[in-house]
Amino acid sequence: MNTQLLVQLVVNGLIVGALYGVVAMCFVLIYKASQVVNFAQGEFVLIGAWVCWWLVAEFKLPFWAGFPVCLVFMALLGVAVQVIVLRPLIGEPVISIVMVTIWLSIFFQALLRWVFGVFTQPFPPVFDTSTVKVLGLNVETAYLMSLGISVVIMVGFAYFFKFSKMGLAMRATAFDQQVAQSMGVSVKRVFALSWAISAVVSALAGVVVGLVSGVSASVATVGVKVFPAVIVGGLESIVGAVLGGLIIGLLEGLAQFLDAEYLGFGNLITVAPFYAMLIILLIKPYGLFGTKNIERV
Numbered sequence: 001m002n003t004q005l006l007v008q009l010v011v012n013g014l015i016v017g018a019l020y021g022v023v024a025m026c027f028v029l030i031y032k033a034s035q036v037v038n039f040a041q042g043e044f045v046l047i048g049a050w051v052c053w054w055l056v057a058e059f060k061l062p063f064w065a066g067f068p069v070c071l072v073f074m075a076l077l078g079v080a081v082q083v084i085v086l087r088p089l090i091g092e093p094v095i096s097i098v099m100v101t102i103w104l105s106i107f108f109q110a111l112l113r114w115v116f117g118v119f120t121q122p123f124p125p126v127f128d129t130s131t132v133k134v135l136g137l138n139v140e141t142a143y144l145m146s147l148g149i150s151v152v153i154m155v156g157f158a159y160f161f162k163f164s165k166m167g168l169a170m171r172a173t174a175f176d177q178q179v180a181q182s183m184g185v186s187v188k189r190v191f192a193l194s195w196a197i198s199a200v201v202s203a204l205a206g207v208v209v210g211l212v213s214g215v216s217a218s219v220a221t222v223g224v225k226v227f228p229a230v231i232v233g234g235l236e237s238i239v240g241a242v243l244g245g246l247i248i249g250l251l252e253g254l255a256q257f258l259d260a261e262y263l264g265f266g267n268l269i270t271v272a273p274f275y276a277m278l279i280i281l282l283i284k285p286y287g288l289f290g291t292k293n294i295e296r297v
Helices: 003-034 041-058 063-089 094-116 141-163 165-175 177-182 187-213 217-233 238-263 268-283
Strands: 131-134 137-140
Touching: 003 041, 003 137, 003 141, 003 165, 003 187, 003 217, 003 238, 041 063, 041 094, 041 187, 041 217, 063 094, 063 187, 094 217, 131 141, 137 141, 141 165, 141 187, 141 238, 165 177, 165 187, 177 187, 187 217, 217 238, 217 268, 238 268
Parallel strands: none
Antiparallel strands: 131 137
């Protein structure tokens, strides 16, 4: 058995899993605040990647300047989408809102293909070396950056929800919107902030993926890959989202190893997370850390 390859893929899987966990938190954040599953999450990842690429490659901004500008743009985009498209649907059936997020996904895909084309565009070099040695393993520099930022975001999320006034307002809104409104919480403001945070964090994931493999429409598949992580962890749990991301990332690493060394299927890394999602749905439909709702009829 190629032990070095196994360790390398496990480490890469855990680092990518941390990135999945961060994007999965965006799913959970929007769902907890507004009870909406955002099927356009992958397109937010793609938009962030394309905007940062355009600022750095076409507008010639240095990465350290273009990256924050990209995040500010994404925050404004998230607020705009919530205010213009989704706010008028407050009070409408959930299925109507879900269909609108699917429409957003298709609309953004078509718009981005029209503006940026269909070919993969490489990011200009940001770091001096593409990989660095960590304990004898080759690790992508961009992945190390994403790991550091992911940890900072996770700690920031924990502090925000536990200690900040707006974080408490978001938790109250997630628990009961009408009670939160009666206590003076602006539900509209909470919704807008949740979409802004979701767009910003998704852009971070898109930029990291773009730095490693270039920017193309395939970057949006991160949103699809994250969905099993959300289901495994539980749709209502921030902690579950993080752990679900790590589980899916680790599973991808192990699947890639088994495929390369023994099975030779060629696509096990793609399908393995969805088998895990199916198993969890059969055993614990509400996920590992989700809330078990009991309805009596």
